[in-house]
Amino acid sequence: MQNLSVIIAILGLSAMSYWLGRRRSIAIVGGLRSAAQLHSLPGYYGVLTGLWCAVPALLLLAVWHVVGQHHILDVVMSHLSGDYLTASAGQRRLLTDEVLRLAHGGAALGDVRPDVRAAAQEWIRLDALSRTAGGLVALSVSLICASVAWSRISPTLRARNGVEWVVKLALVLCSLIAILTTVGIILSVLYEALRFFHLVPIFKFLLGTSWSPQLATRADQVGSSGAFGAVPLFAGTALIALIAMLVAVPIGLLSAIYLSEYADRRVRTVAKPLLELLAGIPTVVYGFFAVLTVGPLLRGVGQALGVAVSAESALAAGLVMGIMIVPFVSSLADDMLTAVPQGLRNGAYALGATKSETIRRVVLPAALPGIVGGVLLAVSRAIGETMIVVMAAGLTAKLTANPLEAVTTVTVQIVSLLVGDSEFDSPKTLSAFALGLVLFFATLVLNIIALRIVRRYSEQYK
Amino acid sequence: MNNTNNATPLETRGQRTQRLVAASLKRRYRAELRFRTYGIVAVTLGLLFVVVLFSTIISKGIGAFKQAYVTLDVTYSAADIAPDGKLAPADLAQGDYEAVVKAALRNRFSEVTERDEKRKLYGLLSNSADTILRDRVVKNPQLIGTTERVALLASDRVDLVVKGRISQNTPEADRTVSDLEFGWIKALLAEHRLKEQFNTGLFTHGDSREPEQAGILGALVGSMLTLLVTVCLSLPIGVAAAVYLEEFAVRNRYTDFIEVNINNLAAVPSIVFGLLGLAVFIQFFGLPRSAPIVGGLVLTLMTLPTIIIASRAALKAVPPAIRQAAFGMGASPVQMVTHHVLPLAMPGILTGAIIGMARALGESAPLLMIGMVAFIADVPRALSDSATVLPVQIYLWSSSSEQAFVERTSGAIIVLLIFLLLMNALAMILRNRFERRW
Numbered sequence: 001m002q003n004l005s006v007i008i009a010i011l012g013l014s015a016m017s018y019w020l021g022r023r024r025s026i027a028i029v030g031g032l033r034s035a036a037q038l039h040s041l042p043g044y045y046g047v048l049t050g051l052w053c054a055v056p057a058l059l060l061l062a063v064w065h066v067v068g069q070h071h072i073l074d075v076v077m078s079h080l081s082g083d084y085l086t087a088s089a090g091q092r093r094l095l096t097d098e099v100l101r102l103a104h105g106g107a108a109l110g111d112v113r114p115d116v117r118a119a120a121q122e123w124i125r126l127d128a129l130s131r132t133a134g135g136l137v138a139l140s141v142s143l144i145c146a147s148v149a150w151s152r153i154s155p156t157l158r159a160r161n162g163v164e165w166v167v168k169l170a171l172v173l174c175s176l177i178a179i180l181t182t183v184g185i186i187l188s189v190l191y192e193a194l195r196f197f198h199l200v201p202i203f204k205f206l207l208g209t210s211w212s213p214q215l216a217t218r219a220d221q222v223g224s225s226g227a228f229g230a231v232p233l234f235a236g237t238a239l240i241a242l243i244a245m246l247v248a249v250p251i252g253l254l255s256a257i258y259l260s261e262y263a264d265r266r267v268r269t270v271a272k273p274l275l276e277l278l279a280g281i282p283t284v285v286y287g288f289f290a291v292l293t294v295g296p297l298l299r300g301v302g303q304a305l306g307v308a309v310s311a312e313s314a315l316a317a318g319l320v321m322g323i324m325i326v327p328f329v330s331s332l333a334d335d336m337l338t339a340v341p342q343g344l345r346n347g348a349y350a351l352g353a354t355k356s357e358t359i360r361r362v363v364l365p366a367a368l369p370g371i372v373g374g375v376l377l378a379v380s381r382a383i384g385e386t387m388i389v390v391m392a393a394g395l396t397a398k399l400t401a402n403p404l405e406a407v408t409t410v411t412v413q414i415v416s417l418l419v420g421d422s423e424f425d426s427p428k429t430l431s432a433f434a435l436g437l438v439l440f441f442a443t444l445v446l447n448i449i450a451l452r453i454v455r456r457y458s459e460q461y462k
Numbered sequence: 463m464n465n466t467n468n469a470t471p472l473e474t475r476g477q478r479t480q481r482l483v484a485a486s487l488k489r490r491y492r493a494e495l496r497f498r499t500y501g502i503v504a505v506t507l508g509l510l511f512v513v514v515l516f517s518t519i520i521s522k523g524i525g526a527f528k529q530a531y532v533t534l535d536v537t538y539s540a541a542d543i544a545p546d547g548k549l550a551p552a553d554l555a556q557g558d559y560e561a562v563v564k565a566a567l568r569n570r571f572s573e574v575t576e577r578d579e580k581r582k583l584y585g586l587l588s589n590s591a592d593t594i595l596r597d598r599v600v601k602n603p604q605l606i607g608t609t610e611r612v613a614l615l616a617s618d619r620v621d622l623v624v625k626g627r628i629s630q631n632t633p634e635a636d637r638t639v640s641d642l643e644f645g646w647i648k649a650l651l652a653e654h655r656l657k658e659q660f661n662t663g664l665f666t667h668g669d670s671r672e673p674e675q676a677g678i679l680g681a682l683v684g685s686m687l688t689l690l691v692t693v694c695l696s697l698p699i700g701v702a703a704a705v706y707l708e709e710f711a712v713r714n715r716y717t718d719f720i721e722v723n724i725n726n727l728a729a730v731p732s733i734v735f736g737l738l739g740l741a742v743f744i745q746f747f748g749l750p751r752s753a754p755i756v757g758g759l760v761l762t763l764m765t766l767p768t769i770i771i772a773s774r775a776a777l778k779a780v781p782p783a784i785r786q787a788a789f790g791m792g793a794s795p796v797q798m799v800t801h802h803v804l805p806l807a808m809p810g811i812l813t814g815a816i817i818g819m820a821r822a823l824g825e826s827a828p829l830l831m832i833g834m835v836a837f838i839a840d841v842p843r844a845l846s847d848s849a850t851v852l853p854v855q856i857y858l859w860s861s862s863s864e865q866a867f868v869e870r871t872s873g874a875i876i877v878l879l880i881f882l883l884l885m886n887a888l889a890m891i892l893r894n895r896f897e898r899r900w
Contacts, residue, residue: 164796168710174702175711178724178770181763185734188741251504258501275508278515280882282824284853285519285875288860292868293518323511330508352483354490356497377729384731386827387853391860411733415830418740436737440730447729448722 006061006135010142014054017146021049024153040160048159051166052149057142064134072126073100076119099123189440192433199427200228205434207231211397211408213417213428228431230438232397236407240318240389241382243403247322248382249375252329259330260337261359272334279327287391290320295392302404310394312406317392321385325378332374332454336367341461373453380446384439386411410435519875526873529661529674530616530624532587532650534566536595537609543599544606554600559592563614570655571646582643588615588674615663616656618673618866623647624658627865638865664873668839669855673866676859678874680841684754684834684849685823687842691758692765692822697815699762700769701804704811707770708777709799728767735764736831744832751833755845760828765818772814776807781900809896816889820882826853852878 025045029037038045077096095116102112102120153159197205208229255275259268295316302309309315340363348358364371394406395416417432473481540547542565543557567583568574574583591614598612599605619639622628628637630644639647650656667677703724711717739760743749749756780803788798829835834850835858842849850858852874859871 160794164794167796168706171702171706171710174699175706175720177699177763177766178703178720178727181727181738181766182723184742185730185738188746189734189737192741251507254501254504255508258498258505262498262501263505271505271509274512275505277512278508280820280824280886281515282826282853282878282882284824284826284856284860285515285879288856288871288875289515289518291860292522293514323515326508326511354494356494357490359497380729381731384733386731386733386830387857390827390830391857411731411827414733414737415827418737419830419833419835433737433741436734440734443729443731443734444726447726451722451725451729 003061003065003131003135006138007058009139010054010057010061013139013142013146014050017053017150018046018050020046021150021153022046024150025159028153029155038155039158040163044159044163045153045157047163048157049146049149049153051163053142053146055166056145057138060141061134061138064130064137068130068134069127072123072130075126076123079122080115080119103127185440189433189437192430193437196427196430196434199430200434204228205230205431206438209399211413213413213431228427228434230410230435232399233408233410233413233435234438235399235401236314236393236397237383237409237411239314239401239403239407240321240393240409241379243315243318244321244325244382245375245379247319248325248329248378251322252326252378253333253371255326256330256333256337257359257364260334261355261363275330276327278323279331281324283324283385283387284391286320286324287388290316290388290392294320298404307404309404310406312392312394313404314393314407315403317389318403320392321382321388324385324388325382328381329374329378332377333367333371336370336374336457337363339370339458339461340366367457369453370457373450373457376446376450376453380443380450383446384411384443386415390415410439414439519872519879522869523872523874523876525625525627526664526869526876527661528625528658529663530621530656530658531613532616532620533611533613533655533657534563534570535609536562536566536612537569538562538595538599538606539565540606549603549606551600554603555596557596557599559595559599562595563587563591571649579642582640583646585617586620586643586646588617588672590615590672590675613657613659615674618864619643620647620656621674622866622869624651624656625869627869664870668841669837669850669858670839671837673862673864673870676867676870678852678855678877680838681850681852681855681874682877683841684757684838685851685853687754687845687849688757688761688829688851689819689823691755691845692761693815693819695758695762696765696769696818700766700815700818701773701811703766704770704773704777705799705804708774709803710795724767724770727763728771731827732764732825733827733831735760736828738763739828739832750846750848752836752838752848752850753846754842754849756832757829757834757849757851758845760832761822761825764825764828765822768818768821769811769815772818773807773811776810776814777803779810779900780806806898809892809898813889813893813897816885816892820885820889823851823885824853824878824882826851826857829854830857852881 022042022045025038025042026032026035029035032042035042073096076099077092080095098112099116099119100123102117103123205228208227209231210227210229211232212227255271259272263271295311295313298313298316298319299309299311344362344366345358348362353361389409389412393412394408395412396406397408397413398405400407414432414435417428417435539562542561543559544554545557546553548554564580564584567586568580571583574580594614595612616624619628620643623639623644624647628639630641634641647656663675664677665682666679667675668680670676707717707720711720739756743756743759744751749759784802784806785798788802793801829851834854836848836850837858838848838850840847856871856874856878859867859874
């Protein structure tokens with residue numbers, strides 16, 4: 001809370017220094033009328049002063065906070081009785097967590113050792129001290145920088161260049177976030193996955209055919225229990241994605257062809273947005289629809305035909321997922337079809353081809369690479385789709401190709417393994433990250449191939 | 463050459479072609495018709511899905527906006543409420559209001575005497591009835607000793623009967639409401655004491671284990687807080703990144719790498735962002751679980767690529783002449799962008815941002831990963847409070863076994879869809895009204 005008030009104070013100071021800097025730049029040349037003698041517009045002098053006031057102080061505050069917290073924890077923990085220093089890493093973490101929870105006013109879990117309680121008190125005291133000191137230092141840095149910047153204002157100071165340099169730096173930093181995210185995903189998922197592969201060999205994970213992580217919850221059983229063979233999950237994911245694509249590709253492609261080649265403008269303007277409505281519906285709604293309507297419907301049909309259909313059949317999840325992907329396929333296919341030059345069609349018509357022959361023999365082959373790319377993107381989406389399968393597909397891993405049975409998928413397992421509190425060191429929890437890693441790389445490869453095909457294709461007719 | 467003379471009337475090449483074409487025409491036109499029909503069938507199927515989806519949700523969910531209330535003559539007996547005669551609010555709050563409610567029910571159905579039947583009778587009302595009475599008495603102690611007509615929340619099963627979701631035609635063993643209870647409900651209905659009113663509770667309550675008391679306010683506020691974080695972070699960062707890539711960056715391997723990255727991130731499954739959030743924000747930085755701030759951060763990373771791509775497209779649409787004119791007037795590159803290009807590209811950028819926000823509002827998978835699935839009855843008030851969001855609330859309710867939650871779930875979905883529709887409509891208005899075609 002105190003940090004917040006320091007930040008607000010610094011921002012207030014910064015606004016004030018903007019005003020002062022601007023005023024000084026005008027005063028220095030003797031009024032607004034002779035502002036042309038300045039290198040930059042007066043506002044730039046103000047902004048530069050304001051930036052000097054805020055940026056160094058805020059950076060310092062952030063560093064102070066991070067380093068301070070770390071240091072305080074070290075100091076506090078070193079006061080704990082001797083066994084802390086000799087304890088294992090896991091026990092240390094437990095003790096640290098306990099101290100922090102007590103210090104943040106959390107309820108004690110069971111008996112608390114007196115030295116832990118004392119450490120929490122100490123933490124509170126040192127934390128308050130560090131915050132006060134940090135706040136004072138930041139405020140004085142802010143004042144010093146602002147006054148130095150203010151006193152350096154002169155007609156020859158290149159204020160605009162300075163401000164623009166900061167702006168450009170900020171822009172570059174923002175564009176780096178995309179890379180940081182990717183790196184963050186890879187590092188964090190890879191790190192936990194590698195910890196998992198320490199416990200379970202990677203080949204057992206990738207090639208094993210039995211999956212039952214629930215057995216491994218007890219900590220004393222780590223090496224010996226739980227089966228982490230992910231093949232049934234990959235098979236289940238593939239089965240559901242296949243069903244989804246069997247629904248989405250024909251419907252999406254054919255409706256795109258009809259709407260872009262046959263339908264007149266009125267039909268197109270009504271039907272296209274309606275179909276795209278499907279793309280805007282949250283996946284949780286599709287999941288609910290699958291559970292509430294499609295599942296029971298398939299079951300009823302199965303009963304009428306004398307076939308046993310599981311309540312959480314792969315078919316129900318796949319069908320609904322297919323519906324979800326229809327607009328995705330159709331809008332991509334639509335883009336690809338309209339990119340085919342009219343000349344190709346006219347050439348075919350001139351040779352006497354009917355419209356459908358033109359489409360099948362000329363337009364589709366010309367647009368095929370793009371459409372394949374779009375379908376690959378749709379596959380990657382089907383593989384990574386979570387809510388529909390979490391709600392409508394099963395939990396038990398079964399290696400089957402029968403769409404009427406319940407199968408489970410990679411995403412379902414990730415959710416069921418990580419929802420709810422469980423310790424972060426068990427292979428059960430870590431296996432979710434291994435699955436996430438597989439999922440990330442599978443979709444990454446699909447995306448890279450697909451995007452490359454789409455890009456090359458869309459440049460072809462330019 | 464000479465052979466041709468021996469042959470019977472021989473067709474020329476052209477005639478042969480014509481004959482073959484004429485013979486195949488029928489087949490080809492049939493194929494044409496067939497192909498066209500496939501297209502019509504596909505479009506019809508797609509539209510059918512839309513209609514079925516929406517009509518299912520609406521028909522199941524429209525009932526959630528109504529709720530049955532039982533009007534009873536409640537006698538606030540002093541013996542139950544203030545047995546020791548103290549009338550301070552704290553003492554009044556201690557009174558036995560359950561007894562008051564039970565007495566009111568027994569009073570109306572005086573024929574019920576058996577223990578089991580009495581318990582069933584008390585089950586007609588939601589267990590929030592006594593809190594309602596308590597609040598009334600604490601606010602106005604003069605009610606003690608008087609009798610007043612109060613509309614009390616009916617239980618979820620009564621509500622389902624009133625709405626016709628439970629029918630007396632099914633065998634008694636297969637339904638949750640017995641014939642005896644049906645009798646009481648019918649009697650109350652005949653006296654107009656059992657009525658459906660607009661379900662304000664749906665919008666003013668947090669989550670609850672009791673379907674009739676469960677509302678979406680907590681989830682709605684959670685969604686707003688999460689989205690607030692997302693907007694505040696992803697819009698400035700996304701626009702800044704797009705401006706850099708489109709206006710300043712020189713095309714080289716480094717910027718190509720950023721671009722490939724952004725395109726890939728746009729297609730990474732959302733659940734992977736959840737894993738990232740769990741590992742980085744919660745494990746590494748120690749931010750609180752289930753908090754809107756973490757949810758907002760995760761959704762920011764997820765929507766950033768969408769916003770960057772949309773913003774770049776909007777920037778690209780601004781004609782180069784604008785930039786050259788600005789340079790010609792002596793503007794610096796930064797001034798050219800901030801004074802001229804950005805304002806012109808703003809409608810397009812905002813359209814993309816709103817669509818990205820709509821996606822973030824409907825997203826639930828990554829939020830499951832960071833613990834926003836806990837049962838939380840309180841309405842969150844700060845960014846670090848435990849919270850859930852509307853789509854996750856829908857998921858939670860849909861996995862409940864109680865029949866009455868099906869209706870609530872559909873009702874919550876309707877609310878969510880209305881919000882999404884409004885956001886998309888806003889984006890469309892922005893696009894149509896402000897976007898310039900050059």
